Structures are given as structure tokens and as C-alpha cells.
């Protein structure tokens with residue numbers, strides 16, 4: 001008897017383009033969301049988009065609540081849950097980078113409330129996904145969370161954000177190549193659940209972005225358009241898979257470990273990009289695909305070395321040798337790299353000197 005089933009949760013409205021921030025109230029109205037929103041944001045995105053959105057709600061006769069969080073932690077999720085309960089809101093709106101959006105989607109999941117995603121930076125592919133990624137002591141959880149009902153991505157806002165946030169988003173997408181290699185390996189060796197469609201979409205997204213790398217340039221709003229479409233597509237791949245596997249392999253474990261060892265040193269996307277160079281080397285050997293990953297990152301001005309990340313060489317080695325412990329996710333790192341092997345991959349790929 002055939003007993004398989006799947007449940008893919010995707011946004012209903014994805015609105016991307018110049019000036020669409022002004023359409024937030026209309027988008028919410030189209031979803032028939034009633035009552036007060038809680039705008040979940042962080043300091044810079046609050047002034048860039050949180051306050052203007054709040055003003056638009058007020059002009060429409062709706063009184064929004066607003067809460068700012070500083071870090072992607074379970075304490076922040078709790079702060080948002082308490083604010084939502086105290087303010088008696090009906091739905092949440094994550095306005096910001098990956099941090100604010102992750103916290104809003106996780107709090108929404110707990111509160112069983114709808115959630116909309118308003119990115120202020122094209123820096124990560126959690127804009128659309130139904131996952132939240134949160135550190136917790138020695139581990140990093142990738143938890144199921146509420147997917148957004150709507151995404152409103154204003155390319156004018158995204159293009160105004162610091163350029164390195166956009167290159168971080170590109171690198172998060174380019175890392176799909178190695179994430180999918182790890183996923184296929186885990187399917188072959190450990191029989192993990194695998195979706196051909198999600199893997200193909202994640203890879204194709206990276207490929208289209210790399211093919212369009214010439215158009216990704218600072219000061220061009222079209223760059224924000226190209227990168228945001230890729231981030232949406234990659235998030236959809238995660239939602240199809242029901243896990244972050246299509247977009248998160250060993251290069252993400254490496255980045256998550258760097259977050260613990262050198263907090264705040266570099267952006268998530270930049271760290272996974274550098275991780276991807278090294279894990280591609282492990283997948284393909286010296287003459288392999290890692291060179292293409294490195295030149296793709298180079299072509300969009302993303303870091304390719306520890307020095308460019310602002311992280312010292314020894315921290316890179318420590319992260320490489322310990323990051324398999326971050327979570328139970330089988331990757332090319334297997335049950336861990338020894339120090340000599342880590343030094344060799346980091347040196348041969350030029351990540352450390």
C-alpha cells in the first residue's frame with residue numbers, strides 16, 4: 001500500500017519590487033488578516049522599515065505594536081511571545097535581516113499566529129523558508145517554524161542596505177552547491193530523506209545566480225532584484241524539503257561554529273561561502289569544483305579567505321575540526337576532520353596562509 005504524504009507550506013503572496021514597502025497594509029488586507037500586527041524588528045531595520053510600516057498601519061486606522069530584538073536567541077523568541085500576548089496582537093511581521101525574521105517566524109509558530117516577512121537586507125535565504133536557525137549552547141537548532149503568509153521585499157530598501165549584506169546573500173545561495181552535495185552523500189550513505197525536486201531547485205538557483213553574477217554590482221537596484229529572487233527560490237526549496245538540507249550542509253556547520261568561536265566577526269552568508277570553498281574541495285579533491293565556487297564568490301566581492309572574514313587561521317582550524325558536533329547532520333565531514341587534514345584543506349584552498 002502507498003502511504004507516503006507530504007505537506008508543503010509556502011507563502012501566498014510574494015511581492016518584490018521598487019517601492020513595495022508602501023504596499024504592506026494592502027498585502028495584509030489581501031490575506032484577510034484582522035486586528036493589530038506586532039512588528040518584530042532589530043535596531044537598524046526598525047528605522048529603515050519598521051517605523052515607516054507602523055506609520056502606514058496607523059494611517060489606515062490600525063494600531064500596530066513594535067518590538068526590537070538584538071540577537072537570534074531563544075530568549076528573543078520569548079520576549080516576542082510575551083510582547084504579542086501583552087499587546088493582544090493578531091499576527092506578526094518580521095522586519096529586518098535573518099535575525100528578526102527568524103525570531104518572528106519562531107514566535108508565530110509558538111503563538112499559532114500568521115506571520116509576514118519584510119526583509120531589509122538581501123543577506124540570507126530565510127526570507128521565505130519555514131525554518132528558524134538558533135544557537136543553543138554547544139548546538140545550533142534548525143527548527144520548523146511558521147512559514148510567512150506573505151513576503152514583501154522592496155528592492156529600493158534592499159539596494160540601499162550596505163553592499164556586503166547583498167554579497168552575503170549571494171554567498172548563502174552559492175553555498176547551495178555544497179549543501180546539495182552533502183545531502184546526496186547523506187542519502188547514499190545514511191539513507192536520509194531526500195527530495196530530488198528540492199535539490200534541483202536549490203542547485204538551479206545557485207546556477208542562475210552565478211550566471212548573472214555580472215549584473216550583481218553595488219548601486220544597481222537590479223542586483224537586489226536578482227539576489228532576492230534567488231533567496232526566495234532557495235527558501236522555497238527548503239519548504240519543499242521540509243528541512244534546511246537543500247541550503248545547509250557542512251559549510252553551514254562551519255559557519256555556525258564560527259558564530260560560537262568568533263561571535264559577530266563576519267556575516268552568516270560570508271562564512272558559509274568560505275566554508276563552501278573548503279567542503280567543495282573535500283568533495284572534489286584538488287582539481288575539483290572548489291575553484292569555481294571560489295571564483296564565483298570572488299566575482300561578487302564576497303570573502304574567500306579567513307583574513308577577509310576577519311577571523312584568524314587557528315579559529316578556522318578549530319571550527320573545521322569541531323563543527324560536525326553542532327548537530328546530527330551527516331555531511332562530507334563525517335565524524336570529524338583531524339587537525340592535519342583541516343590545515344591541508346584550508347591551506348590548499350587559500351583560505352588560510
Ligand SMILES: NC(=O)C1=CN([C@@H]2O[C@H](COP(=O)(O)OP(=O)(O)OC[C@H]3O[C@@H](n4cnc5c(N)ncnc54)[C@H](OP(=O)(O)O)[C@@H]3O)[C@@H](O)[C@H]2O)C=CC1
Nearest residue numbers: 042043044097098099120121123124126129131133161268
Ligand atoms: N531560517 C533560515 O532558513 C535561515 C536563517 N538564517 C539566519 O539569518 C541570520 C543571518 O542573517 P543576516 O541578515 O546576515 O543577520 P542580521 O539579521 O543579524 O543582519 C545583519 C546586519 O545587517 C543589519 N541590517 C539589516 N538590514 C539593514 C539595512 N537595511 N541597512 C543597514 N543595516 C541593516 C543588521 O542590523 P541590526 O544589528 O540593527 O539588526 C545587522 O547588523 C543568521 O542568524 C542565520 O542563521 C540564514 C539563512 C537561512
Ligand SMILES: O=C(CO)COP(=O)(O)O
Nearest residue numbers: 125131133142244247248
Ligand atoms: O542558513 C540556512 C540556509 O541558508 C539554514 O541554516 P540551518 O540549517 O541552521 O537552519
Ligand SMILES: [Zn+2]
Nearest residue numbers: 125172268272
Ligand atoms: Zn544560510
